[in-house]
Amino acid sequence: MRPSRQLVAASLFLRRHHAAVAAALxxxxxxxxxxxxxxxxPTIDEPNHIARGLAFWWSGDSRLSTAHPPLANALQALPAALLDEPIDFEKLKGWPQADIGRVARALVAKDYxxxxxxxxxxxxxxxxxxxLLGLYLYRYCLRWGRGRALFFLLLFVCSPVLLAHGHLVTTDLPVALCFAVAVxxxxxxxxxxxxxxxxFAAAAAGCAAAAKxxxxxxLPVLGAATAATALAGVGRFAGATSPARIGRVLRAGLFTGLVVLTVVNGAYRFERSFWTVRQTLAAPEPANWITRPHRGLLLERLSPLADMPRQVRLPVPYSWLFGLFSIEAQNERGHGGWFLGSTEPTRLYFPTMLAIKSPAALLLLLAGAAALWLRRAGRWPARLVERLRAPSSRLLRPLAVPHLALWAAPLLLFWLALGSKIQIGVRHVLPVVPFLLLAAAWAGALLWRRQPALAGLLALLLVAEVALVHPGHLGHFSLLVGGPPVGHQISMIGEDWGQDVAALGTVAKEAGLAPLHYVPYGxxxxxxxxxxxxxxRTLSCKTRKLRNGGWIAIHAAQLLRWKKCGPIDATRPPDRTIGEHIWLYRVEPPAAR
Incomplete structure (x- = not known):
């Protein structure tokens, strides 16, 4: 079947002006x-992140960078650090104990x-x-053709998850960028x-470890990919003898490890780096809600340091090492949100969230990609060995050994996330999202060549779904599951992050919702x-009655976890909502009941 004149014209336009189209997207x-x-x-976590970054520049001390390494927060705080009047962090409450929560509250009180x-x-x-992440992956996709690269970029630009977390002061997007570049x-x-x-790969891996x-x-993904490529004798190892391959693998591993350690230590300005085990265990541990139950003995209880010789020097900063094991402590304690009516962690959380937070068009394209992959899989076994040992000019094929790293990295992260008890948002698997878009772009490019009208329809559906939800991308749920009204009955904590507080003020003033009693969130x-x-007026949930009645505004994330707050409970439907996240209740005075 010959392509239509319109398809030919559109294809020629995209081929000639792909750079301009990419820039426009x-x-x-x-x-x-x-x-x-x-x-x-400002969302719940952003004050803590920006406080770490400002402390990095203004105090010259990275003691607050334990829950998260400092690199991403330092970059995010750099404009303010250069333009604003410095604050003396040593005078803030919580600074001696490296308590980021108290320090952030002190900053809010000092000058909000x-x-x-x-x-x-x-x-x-x-x-x-x-x-930059979108631009890098677009240029990476050009190896498969301009059509696929542009389709990927359209999916990237219209990804609600990336739009939601791509404008917040957190470490999730920066580590996704480092993840993609390293791979x-x-x-x-x-x-x-x-x-x-x-x-570049080693530097990006170091930046990833210094950001989250x-x-x-x-490190294990790149190491395994290098070893597998050497074992198969393809790519840069083609034609080399076994001893030469082993030597190259060892040299690459040593170089990558040294670069990663240098970047991590450099991000901390080499503060408290190369301490002995004795110094590390003797240092006062930072205090926060995760570490307090261990009473200053977190490293002794959770790390192998207690069993190591005391004179051994550790090649990483104390704050980074402590932060790494504090994450383990948080995972052991559990940090569940509200998912399918429960606050208990479940292995279904991240697979479900990745699915229902994806636009309908993306889900359809991923289904198509899976179908194409299964269809072709029947023809692969007979040619598997031949493809693995193909000349370098054929290594762009999906089954080439070096290319397996492209999928090993997100698969490993996703597999580990399944067992995580920290389930407070899809952002914790954000590095997986760009790789899903790569797979969907493959199906989209094939669809454009074979069924351009259907491909165009999916593109319009994608754009429309994003336009309808903007700027509330944090609360987006796929149209295939019923959109935000249905999605918020599945998950709420990662969606209600305090971003709608200003919208509450605007709506309440316009609608004359007075008197208003607000339950603070963050x-x-x-x-x-x-x-x-x-x-x-602020309202405590210990307040049982409102003497004069009025309106109560409470965040859904609070009420769903607490079940009851003052005169209202989670079984009563709200009278009004703000972005599905702030619930408003009209409460009559006691005498009127």
Whole structure:
């Protein structure tokens, strides 16, 4: 069947102007990210992240960077650190104990407007990193053709998960960027690329480990991919003898390990690096809600340090090492949200969340990609060995050994996430999302060649779904599951992150909801609501009755976990909602009942 004249014209246009189309797509994403950065109220975790970054620059001390390494937060705080008047962190409550929660609360109390401004500029930095991630993967996809690269970029720009977390001051998007670059450059090096590819991959892996602890997973993935490529004798190992392959693998592993250690230590400015085991165990441990139950003995209880010789020197900073095991403590304790009516962790959480947080068009394309893969799988066994030993010019095929790293990295992260008891949002598997988009782009490019009208329809559906939910991407759920009204009956904690507080003030003033009693959610919520000019009173859930009646505003994440708050409980449907996340109840005075 001959392609239509319109399809030929569209294909020629995209082929000739693919760079301009890509730039236009990224510009659209920049507008969406920028708008959301200014509209959304500060979320629950952002004050802690920006406090770490500001402390890094203004105090010269990285003691607060235990729950998260400092690299991402330092980058996000850099604009504010350069433009704002410095704060003396040593005078803030919680600083001697390295208690990030108390330090962040002290910053809010000292000058909320300054802190809020720092969060907004930090969000713009995250947005820039998001655009860099899209640009890198677009250029990576050009190896498979301009059509597939553009289809990937469309999926990327219209990904609600990336739009949601690509404008917040957290470490999730930065580590996703490092994850993608490390894998992409590692694959290119294994295929026979220059040594600079290995240097970039190692640096990206180091940045990932210096931004979020899950970044350390890249080391075994890159090591295993290198060993497998050497064993198969393909790519840069083609034609080499066995001793030469072993030597190259060992040299690459040693180089990567040294680069990662240098980047991690450099991110901490080599503070408290290369301490002995004795020094490490003797140091006062940072205090927070995770570590307090261990009473200063977290490393003795959870790490192998207690069984190691005391004179051994550790090649990582104390804060990084302590933070790594504090994550283990958090996982042992459990940090569940509200999922399918339960607060208990479940292995179904992340698979379900990745599915229901994906746009309908993406899910359909992933289903198509899976069907194509299964259809072709029947023809693979007979040619598997031949493909694995193909010349380097054929190594772009999906089954080539170096390319397996492209899928081993996200699969390992996803597999480990299944057993995690920290289930407070899909953002913890955010590095997996770009790889899902790569798979969907493969199916989308094939569909464009065979059924262009259907491909265009899916593209329109994708754009429409994102446009309908903007700027509330945190609360997005796929149209295939019924959208946000149905999705919020499945999950709420990772969606209600305090971003709708300013919207509450606007709606309450316009609708005349008075008197209003607000149950605070997070350390910035009260001050954020006051910024809107709304008159309200804070409400404690211990208050059983409202003497004069009025309205109660409470976050759904609170009520669903607590079941009851003052005169209302979770079984009563709200009278009004703000973005599905803030529930409003009209309460009559006791005499009127």
């Amino acid at each position: 990224l510009a659209c994403m920049a507008l969406l990210l920028g708008h959301a950065a200014f509209v959304d109220s 407007e300054q802190l809020r401004s720092a969060i907004v500029t930090g969000r713009l930095v995250t947005g820039l990193l998001t655009l 992409g450059e590692g694959v290119r090096w294994l295929e026979g690329g220059s040594r600079w590819r290995l240097a 602890f899950s970044g350390v997973l890249l 350390i910035t919520a009260v001050r954020e609501l006051r910024r809107t000019g709304l008159k309200f």
